[in-house]
Amino acid sequence: MAFVVTQLCQDCVDTACVAVCPVDCFYQPKEVSAEYPNMLYISPEECIDCAVCEPECPWEAIYPEEDVPEVFEGNIALNERCDTDRDDFELAEAKDHDSPSSEEIAANKAKYGL
Secondary structure (H helix, E strand, O other): OOOOOOHHOOOOOHHHHHOOOOOEEEEEEOOOOOOOOOOOOEEEOOOOOOOOHHHHHHOOEEEEHHOOOOHHHHHHHHHHHHHOOOOEEEOOOOOOOOOOHHHHHHHHHHHOOO
């Protein structure tokens, strides 16, 4: 099972997870759209299930596929699109970001009923 980036990453896009990934399996859409939201995506074909990304995500947006909350189940297929539609994606690069506050994280989760 691969790890999945959920919509908790949408418009937050912190790349702390990208920095620790040993196999560079994180992607971003070349052009953000309704079809490809502004978030990171994990290639299920490339993910080795090492789990180092999950605790590094300051937005708590990454889950093992089997633990993805019901509200984000559609994100499993969304992440798969970086494999099936590879020409529409590029490898994500680690960038410095300010970490969100606990209040920002809670507000982001509240948008999805978490």
